[in-house]
Amino acid sequence: MEHWDELRDGASMNFLEEPPPGLVKNSEMTPEQLETATQFVDELIDLGVLERPREPLKNNFPLFLVEKVVRGQWRCIADGKSGGQNDVCSSDPVHLGAPDDILPFLYTGGVSAVLDISKFFHMFPTVASETKYIGLIHPTTGAQYCYCLSYTSN
Numbered sequence: 001m002e003h004w005d006e007l008r009d010g011a012s013m014n015f016l017e018e019p020p021p022g023l024v025k026n027s028e029m030t031p032e033q034l035e036t037a038t039q040f041v042d043e044l045i046d047l048g049v050l051e052r053p054r055e056p057l058k059n060n061f062p063l064f065l066v067e068k069v070v071r072g073q074w075r076c077i078a079d080g081k082s083g084g085q086n087d088v089c090s091s092d093p094v095h096l097g098a099p100d101d102i103l104p105f106l107y108t109g110g111v112s113a114v115l116d117i118s119k120f121f122h123m124f125p126t127v128a129s130e131t132k133y134i135g136l137i138h139p140t141t142g143a144q145y146c147y148c149l150s151y152t153s154n
Contacts, residue, residue, distance in 0.1 A: 010127035013089055019059045019133045020084040026139050027064035033074055037063050037139040040076040050136060050145040057135035057144050059083055078136060085133060 029037060041063075044050045061078035068075050080086040126134065131146040138145060 008125075010125045010130075012127045013085065013130050013134060014091070015085070015088050015130065015133070016090050017088045019088050021058050022084075023057060023060050023135070023137065023144075024062040024079075024083050026062045026137055027079075029065060029139065032072075033065045034139055036074040037065060037076045041136065041138050041145070045145065049148055051148045053131065053135060053144055053146040055132055057132055057146065059085065059133045060135035060137055060144070061085070063136070063139055 026037070041050065061080055061083045064077050064079055064082075065074040066077060067073070080089070126147045134147050136145045136147075137143070
């Protein structure tokens with residue numbers, strides 16, 4: 001870990017060019033979805049993953065929710081497609097096996113899983129120059145947040 005610079009200095013979103021400017025509103029939410037999204041964002045704030053931006057945000061990930069397999073439960077998604085970040089990001093330097101490489105080796109009655117490693121911004125500190133492009137708008141208060149430069153659990 002001492003040689004993994006991105007853990008110390010921040011991980012890049014691998015922008016090939018500046019994301020388009022402008023803040024995008026979160027999706028419309030039912031009262032139940034709004035409660036879920038608020039709990040999600042508040043937990044990220046409490047964990048030290050989100051902080052108030054040090055400079056004005058130029059862009060954000062609007063939030064939307066998708067229903068989990070268990071009916072009535074929701075997963076909160078930070079949407080880089082609607083925010084415009086996905087269009088200017090290169091792929092992560094991560095290599096995963098394709099289903100055609102894995103499925104033939106599974107046995108009858110076996111278990112498989114899906115691994116979502118889409119971007120590092122929610123798991124590792126963010127490189128300072130990019131925080132203004134990966135903001136988040138609190139679903140209840142409307143306050144602006146960005147993913148942190150360093151995590152300090154409260």
